[in-house]
Amino acid sequence: MSRYPASVDVAIVGSGPAGATYARILSEEAPDASIAMFEVGPTVSDPPGAHVKNIEDAGLRARAQERSEGPGAGAATVNSPGAVKSGERRARPGTYLLADGYQVDGEDGLPVAAFSSNVGGMAAHWTGACPRPGGSERIAFLDDLDDLLAAGDRLLGVTTDAFDAAPYTALVRDRLAAVVDDGRADAARVQRMPLAVHRRDDGRLVWSGSDVVLGDATRANPRFSLFDESLVARVLVEDGRAVGVEVRDLGTGEVHEVRARAVVVAADALRTPQVLWASGVRPAALGRMLNDQTQVVYASRLRDVEPPAGDGIAASGALSEQSGVSWVPFTDEMPFHGQIMQLDASPVPLADDDPVIPGSIVGLGLFCAKDLQWEDRVEFSDTEQDSYGMPAMRLHYTLTDRDHAVLDRARAEIVELAKAVGEPIGDRPFTMPLGASLHYQGTTRMGETDDGQSVCGPDSEVWDVPGLFVAGNGVIPTATACNPTLTSVALGVRGARHIARTLTPVIE
Template identity: 65%
Template sequence: MTRTFPDAVDVAVVGSGPCGAAYARVLSELCPAAAVAVFEAGPLLADPPGTHVKNIVDPAERARAQRRSEGPAPLAAGTATDTMDGYADDAPRLVRPGTFLLADGYRQPGEDGLPGAAMSSNVGGMGAHWTGACPRPGGSERIAFLPDLDTLLAEAERLLHVDARAFDDAPFADEVRKRLAAALDEGRDDDRLVAPMPLAVVRHDDGRVTWSGSDVVFGEETRANPHCTLVPEALVTEVIVADGRASGVRVRDLPTGEEHVVHARFVVVAADALRTPQLLWASGVRPHALGRYLNDQPQTVFAVRLRDVVDAPEEQDGPRDEPAIVPHSGVNWVPYTDDEPFHGQVMQLDASPVPLAPDDVPAPGSIVGLGWFCAKDVRESDRVEFDESATDPYGMPAMRLHYRLTERDHASIEAARAAVRRAAAALGDPLGEEPLTFPPGASLHYQGTVRMGETDDGTSVCSPTSQVWDVEGLYVAGNGVIPTATACNPTLTSVALAVGGARDIAAKLTAVRN
């Protein structure tokens, strides 16, 4: 951590979420002598930098961290900070603690828009607030032109500390999985059967389980690297490009308003799927595909109470708002297949998402939330555009989202609703009459806006190593790089692609030094 802005570095990284952290980590491991600076527009929330807010023990400090993540206009102090509050909310613009919605521009006349589009500004990015789900993509979700995809995914699992067995002792988890498998496994390949959800978590020697944030991705390898620095509240307003090559960044020190130019041999923009194309556009880097192919994952949720189970003993020692992941937070996974193009995330909840009778206290693990995600019908016309004159609260070009759900999307959503009903029926008694389909954008899984391509044919922004076409030394990272229509949680894939980009930079730095 520093408030000193270097004059020059080998690699400037914009954004401290899991993908920006992956670049810093891989470069610290492969090129420990390289100077790396990570710039983050948001504030530091906790130590170590990038800590998941659920790991902050003090409730007041946790709430303060969430409010500080909510950009220029945080929610009111009394607003709920429990991420499960509003799980079954049918609000047209769903607000989650630690995130902030686009104030305007999220829908154009006659279009569906992305009313749920939201971001976080803090060290650790959305990785300080996420659910930790790290399933591998399957079928058409996979990026066919990357022969080393599985190797990269394995490395991403290492960096995120992915564990599929962390909740083996969760009450009823085996029973939930058994019932889902009986209802859904028929006809599936072995790697697409109902299974425990791979989660980015750390199980400690004392039995505690905590969420992985960017702190875990940074790791001691990065924190102990004297050549790697992290500068919070530092807004990068421009990538400096000269003669077809990135040569540095222009950074605004938000506490003072002072601007600094930091020269760099390589620049990595790892903001998010909306702000990464925003920065490129503001920097005059505007390939045809920039901001296009924007896609989200339509999301349908439901909840049930397990039937015919004997209450398990209470295994949680502290109050229910403690940050550690407790044993009755079991999570199961219904993988995506091309025949069933949905991804199911089945969570055993600490409490019911809908009101129960005052004297009705469910057994831990007996309330199950089901979330089904659909793959979007990806189209070039779904895009984020930027205003030539208007600006957002950070002074960057204002966003204008163009987004429509196609007939194919509506059919997919209806099929997912039917699938979640089937899964619910296999588990227990519904809590509520019908599944709830969230407004577009509510999944927070935006992708495609700086998408990767096999060749520079105008339909992609970057190469298979994440370098922007025709701009030497400029790399992009994050969910926006994913070029396929996915339904599974995207973080593992985006971190895997970041690993590939970081290795490419490391190879170039090593070649020059040798």
């Protein structure tokens, strides 16, 4: 007998935060609906979808990361952004690189484009940063965007006070503000980074993953089921409408059909269009407007500080909390987003006689918004397959003159920020290999109308394919510099509420 149901009300492909959002909202607002969630990777944490940083045993944490690396498991990874060398292709722990097709001759490509295959997706490995979009990052045609973002904060468990007790938090923020805030609106001034993290009663931090998004409402829902190591090869479409999914049990190799009244594809910004392509759903905008965030990093050592009292509370089993996480918001005048946080070691060697005060090495990262281009895209093969047997992908991606100009500005700005904070470490900032941010967007973009430039409408339902919804970072239609997860969850809330309304009978 199949371990899968013959039919459900809603089938969700992918268990990252966006897919989890649909399960949570449906559990809350359509509690009689049956929901099946399918994830290609294994369950690596307890509860399912939990952040691996919450695994206190370092060996078990490393094992969870390796099990998330799918076909790339066993390859060399990099443990921190500062350790990435120019031209080197290494994935972060818990992720694996696109093996082929990441760069076309004559284009920049995304050399370190990467994925995670595990319950919880990349939210089992992320930094938890949840800034709100500002200026041109915002989706102008969604009048309810702020309400949706507030709902996203609730689902992700976003806080801003987790690091308030860290001794250098206010100092770092004040030093940054002195060189950034002049002329900025209040919302765009230096501030605490909103983080998907909370502190337990014993003082330890708990980082949010998809488990937090799913919440008790979903876990207690007897009509919700999560199936790991289950590859959805295609969406079933009949008479132009989505009616279910074809799923392959990776343990047995058996293929089954699961009928559904609605299908949500929330694989990620590269694999969601892959599933649609494999299903014969190929609107003109599918895979187009691919955009990422180029990233510049630097480090600085805090000057004129005293060693903090005590050792601090371990934030991740290794890092003492001293300087917290500060945020320099994106503005249209300065089109990058800043994330300033403590490093547990210097990215360059220091002299043996030059002792480092714990927590005094601060890492700075600026993420740049991409100039959107129709030709930046992920395309799929009808003849070649990837390691999962899905259509092989090829990335077309080129930085424009404007992109290079913004990068130059970011390199200059990060030096000024590093000087404001303390003493810059190293001769110059480092530009990360393209794709390193893991913030891929735009490939199933939302539009206000079906003008050929978008894949789905404001409720995330695919144009001309009723019952088929897309979710995740790929739905974001704007060029952003801020971390996209909160926005993706917010858009998922809107789509899930739409499905809930269609499933809930109207009482007259």
